[in-house]
Amino acid sequence: MSLISTLARLEAVQTGRAQPVATVRHRHLADHPLVFVPLTTAGEAGAPLGALVGTERDAPRLLVVPQPRDRELRFAFLAELAEVVLPYVDGFAADTEAAERSESDPETGKRVKVEVELCTDAPQLVVPGRAGVEFVRLLGRSMRFRRTAEQDPDTPYPAPPRVPLLGRWLTHFGERARVPGSALLTAMTDLLSRHWASGQSSLEDQHLGALLAWIDPPPGERGADAALRAELARDAQGQLVCPPAGPATDPAFDNKLLAPAIERYDRARTALAAAEDGLAADQRLAELTAAEHAIRTLVESRTRPTWDAVWRGLDLLRELPEGDRAAERWTRDRWSYTGHRDRVLAGEPPQPRHDDAVTAANKLAARETAQARLEAQEALDDPLVMAGRRLAGEAFAGEVTDVVMAYSESKRPSPRPLITVRTEDRPHLGERAKVYRSLAGKPQSAQFVAYEPDGAVVLRLLDKMGRSKEPDEGSVPEKGERVCWTLFDHAPRGGPALPEPEDTPWTHGGPPDASGAVAVPLPDPVTEEDML
Amino acid sequence: MPKPLDARALAALAANPGCRRRALLDGAGIDKSVLATALGSPSGFGQSQFAFVRGNAFEARVKADGGAELLRLVYERVGGGPEAVPGAVATPDLAAVGPEGRAARTALALKEASEAGGWALLDHPMLALDVAGSVAFLEPDAVVVHPDGHWTVIEIKSFPMIDGSADAAKVGAAARQAAVYALALERVAERVAEQAAGTPAAPLATPPPPPLPRVRHRVLLVCPKDFSNLPTASVVDVRKQLSVTRRQLARLTRIEDIAAALPPGTTFDPERPAEELTAAVESVPAAYAPECLAACELAFHCRARAREEGAVTLLGRSVRGELGELTTVAGVLAAACEASGDRDELAELDDPTVHALRRAAVLRAEALGAEALGEVAGVCR
Numbered sequence: 001m002s003l004i005s006t007l008a009r010l011e012a013v014q015t016g017r018a019q020p021v022a023t024v025r026h027r028h029l030a031d032h033p034l035v036f037v038p039l040t041t042a043g044e045a046g047a048p049l050g051a052l053v054g055t056e057r058d059a060p061r062l063l064v065v066p067q068p069r070d071r072e073l074r075f076a077f078l079a080e081l082a083e084v085v086l087p088y089v090d091g092f093a094a095d096t097e098a099a100e101r102s103e104s105d106p107e108t109g110k111r112v113k114v115e116v117e118l119c120t121d122a123p124q125l126v127v128p129g130r131a132g133v134e135f136v137r138l139l140g141r142s143m144r145f146r147r148t149a150e151q152d153p154d155t156p157y158p159a160p161p162r163v164p165l166l167g168r169w170l171t172h173f174g175e176r177a178r179v180p181g182s183a184l185l186t187a188m189t190d191l192l193s194r195h196w197a198s199g200q201s202s203l204e205d206q207h208l209g210a211l212l213a214w215i216d217p218p219p220g221e222r223g224a225d226a227a228l229r230a231e232l233a234r235d236a237q238g239q240l241v242c243p244p245a246g247p248a249t250d251p252a253f254d255n256k257l258l259a260p261a262i263e264r265y266d267r268a269r270t271a272l273a274a275a276e277d278g279l280a281a282d283q284r285l286a287e288l289t290a291a292e293h294a295i296r297t298l299v300e301s302r303t304r305p306t307w308d309a310v311w312r313g314l315d316l317l318r319e320l321p322e323g324d325r326a327a328e329r330w331t332r333d334r335w336s337y338t339g340h341r342d343r344v345l346a347g348e349p350p351q352p353r354h355d356d357a358v359t360a361a362n363k364l365a366a367r368e369t370a371q372a373r374l375e376a377q378e379a380l381d382d383p384l385v386m387a388g389r390r391l392a393g394e395a396f397a398g399e400v401t402d403v404v405m406a407y408s409e410s411k412r413p414s415p416r417p418l419i420t421v422r423t424e425d426r427p428h429l430g431e432r433a434k435v436y437r438s439l440a441g442k443p444q445s446a447q448f449v450a451y452e453p454d455g456a457v458v459l460r461l462l463d464k465m466g467r468s469k470e471p472d473e474g475s476v477p478e479k480g481e482r483v484c485w486t487l488f489d490h491a492p493r494g495g496p497a498l499p500e501p502e503d504t505p506w507t508h509g510g511p512p513d514a515s516g517a518v519a520v521p522l523p524d525p526v527t528e529e530d531m532l
Numbered sequence: 533m534p535k536p537l538d539a540r541a542l543a544a545l546a547a548n549p550g551c552r553r554r555a556l557l558d559g560a561g562i563d564k565s566v567l568a569t570a571l572g573s574p575s576g577f578g579q580s581q582f583a584f585v586r587g588n589a590f591e592a593r594v595k596a597d598g599g600a601e602l603l604r605l606v607y608e609r610v611g612g613g614p615e616a617v618p619g620a621v622a623t624p625d626l627a628a629v630g631p632e633g634r635a636a637r638t639a640l641a642l643k644e645a646s647e648a649g650g651w652a653l654l655d656h657p658m659l660a661l662d663v664a665g666s667v668a669f670l671e672p673d674a675v676v677v678h679p680d681g682h683w684t685v686i687e688i689k690s691f692p693m694i695d696g697s698a699d700a701a702k703v704g705a706a707a708r709q710a711a712v713y714a715l716a717l718e719r720v721a722e723r724v725a726e727q728a729a730g731t732p733a734a735p736l737a738t739p740p741p742p743p744l745p746r747v748r749h750r751v752l753l754v755c756p757k758d759f760s761n762l763p764t765a766s767v768v769d770v771r772k773q774l775s776v777t778r779r780q781l782a783r784l785t786r787i788e789d790i791a792a793a794l795p796p797g798t799t800f801d802p803e804r805p806a807e808e809l810t811a812a813v814e815s816v817p818a819a820y821a822p823e824c825l826a827a828c829e830l831a832f833h834c835r836a837r838a839r840e841e842g843a844v845t846l847l848g849r850s851v852r853g854e855l856g857e858l859t860t861v862a863g864v865l866a867a868a869c870e871a872s873g874d875r876d877e878l879a880e881l882d883d884p885t886v887h888a889l890r891r892a893a894v895l896r897a898e899a900l901g902a903e904a905l906g907e908v909a910g911v912c913r
Contacts, residue, residue, distance in 0.1 A: 004895065004896050006851050007864075008896070009851070010864050010865055013846070013861045020900065043583030043584070043690055044582070045691070199846075201851075202848065203822045250576075251580040255578075259582070383899040387892075387898065391895055524759060
């Protein structure tokens with residue numbers, strides 16, 4: 001955390017209200033994001049308890065598993081989830097535009113431009129917190145290797161038809177969420193804490209209710225008090241007034257409310273199975289329906305406050321204007337979405353359990369590049385972020401005090417004007433260091449020449465001045481102009497390309513099996529009772 | 533009814549060794565959860581019965597059939613002898629009266645099993661560890677004695693291991709806990725070795741004594757595999773956690789010394805009125821950090837106190853480190869704000885932190901524009 005954001009946190013403590021750490025919104029927000037608020041069963045892996053999901057603020061779809069240990073009921077939940085999520089995800093697949101992508105030609109190995117489709121928009125999933133992102137990954141992993149009865153008639157517990165596909169999409173969303181600056185799947189707590197500094201630690205910021213209490217406290221209340229209430233306040237029954245954003249539930253809720261309700265449901269189900277005549281069965285069915293309804297009410301009561309909080313967070317974020325370069329990052333998300341759409345259409349197998357060496361290295365390299373790009377773009381979009389870079393000596397801003405025309409010593413001399421910038425910043429400029437400024441959205445570079453005796457920086461402009469002897473109009477800063485130079489590249493590139501999978505070196509396991517057969521991953525082994 | 537120290541508490545204590553309050557209250561066996569409620573800042577800790585049932589059921593499944601499945605995993609992942617033959621694994625009875633009795637029984641069983649030279653599975657043994665002048669009794673899930681005389685700590689957890697990897701935070705917590713057990717087990721091994729050295733030298737003709745027992749610094753973490761209830765295991769190297777724990781426990785101020793500094797007659801009886809209790813708790817200094825919220829029942833109380841004092845640790849340990857000698861929110865803001873009024877003073881400053889703070893305040897105000905500048909000035913007033 002930079003000193004500037006620390007200062008913002010301290011101001012938040014003092015004023016009792018979160019303070020801005022960004023002046024623009026650094027993430028793209030879709031017009032109709034799909035909000036997903038899942039709950040899970042304590043102690044079980046991948047046993048969802050229920051969820052609220054949907055794109056309509058006033059009409060969330062409530063999905064509930066009345067007995068999370070029952071495989072059939074879990075499958076029914078996942079099938080229902082697929083009914084909501086897949087139409088939304090597929091809804092962006094048809095609307096495309098033409099785009100170019102460079103690919104290596106399979107015969108010559110040269111990079112050539114290929115005309116491809118790019119979806120004009122992409123789906124966006126919003127979950128309450130980071131644990132929600134992890135849960136999306138987990139759900140994806142639990143579903144993508146399942147087999148449906150159609151795929152494999154002998155499979156012992158066939159999954160409903162669209163469930164494996166949902167697993168592949170959720171896996172893709174979960175994987176994309178690990179790319180810095182991506183917005184296909186985002187956590188509301190991350191979005192909010194990127195733009196506001198609360199008066200608590202970043203650990204406590206993971207609590208959506210507490211974070212919102214700092215950003216948007218009730219009138220007349222201090223953030224700290226509102227946050228404490230969100231964390232701890234309990235009603236007469238001993239239940240949290242602001243239930244945790246999940247997917248984990250509060251133990252007091254599990255023990256006092258949920259467990260008895262599930263027990264009642266189990267009893268009703270056993271009774272129904274034992275019913276001997278139609279009349280008794282009708283009565284017992286009514287009891288079962290009532291028991292199920294009770295569980296649905298409980299799950300809704302724990303997810304609805306979080307659902308509303310996520311939408312409240314979206315409102316707050318929409319008040320900020322979107323940063324200029326957030327759209328560029330969203331385009332990359334659209335590429336990611338289009339790529340996975342194509343892989344699904346091409347009938348490729350689900351994502352493997354473990355990446356091979358080349359894929360893993362590529363992913364890491366892509367994330368590092370994305371991180372560097374994100375840092376550069378956020379600073380260029382937002383003076384407050386740039387202030388942090390200036391404080392760190394990675395950028396400097398100041399007034400141009402002198403411009404001296406000079407030329408390069410080649411046959412055809414080109415302009416290389418010397419610019420003197422007076423600044424109060426203290427950039428870490430090495431000898432002949434390169435610096436950049438944004439000129440109509442494009443980076444113009446300059447070279448550090450020397451410090452003046454009064455500490456002003458002398459730079460030699462290097463490019464973007466046109467082809468003639470006289471520099472283009474507006475390409476050289478004028479005396480008195482305020483300029484901001486960065487020591488970091490505005491569009492950082494990744495390292496050298498990695499070898500193709502066929503050329504994996506032996507140190508990394510060697511090339512994949514040469515037989516050409518694509519190994520279809522086996523489903524997870526299932527036991528009679530896969531939950532305890 | 534005093535609440536004995538357990539491995540979780542010790543691991544948490546080792547994570548924050550500077551906290552005298554926790555050291556004293558834990559050492560004295562005070563139930564901090566009850567105390568926190570009495571102080572008016574109840575903790576949010578609790579265990580869901582679903583998790584509890586699942587955890588117990590999984591542990592029972594792992595240890596079923598005399599630990600056949602568990603021993604297979606130990607043999608496969610750790611080795612240390614020929615494959616265990618079902619039925620030939622010793623499972624000594626460790627039942628005894630009181631924790632002292634069970635600890636003594638465990639030490640004896642460990643010694644015998646090591647001398648016997650076969651596989652032995654100790655289900656829920658009891659280990660005694662001296663912590664800052666008081667004895668803590670620890671109960672690992674299981675300890676396995678290998679035919680080669682080595683001992684391995686077994687930690688059974690019910691979080692899943694998916695595609696060979698598990699949640700890093702949970703594995704970390706399990707490793708810290710297992711390190712405490714390994715440390716306690718080492719003490720037992722030392723005592724066994726001392727006893728062996730103490731016996732009169734045997735005549736040369738008899739076979740050499742069995743090798744001294746040694747505790748493996750790699751523990752076996754047993755978890756459910758993927759989404760099933762089948763156990764899988766992974767060896768976790770706890771050398772680092774072990775040395776950290778050893779060092780931190782040695783650093784713990786001896787509880788007698790902390791207690792000696794208390795005003796006479798101090799009591800932590802939750803029946804006392806809240807003000808009296810608060811005063812008693814306040815008489816022992818705490819070292820609050822946000823990490824405490826996940827590990828200590830008193831954390832909300834300590835946080836409230838830290839907030840009243842305006843301590844910057846409220847925002848995290850790294851923030852405190854960043855701000856050097858400035859430890860209060862008001863102090864930092866005062867130091868930062870002077871910049872906007874008096875520029876000339878900048879050059880005269882010696883403290884680089886203050887210098888950086890002032891620069892940060894100026895840059896922040898500049899970026900936020902004039903309107904925000906007024907707000908900053910508002911803070912300064």
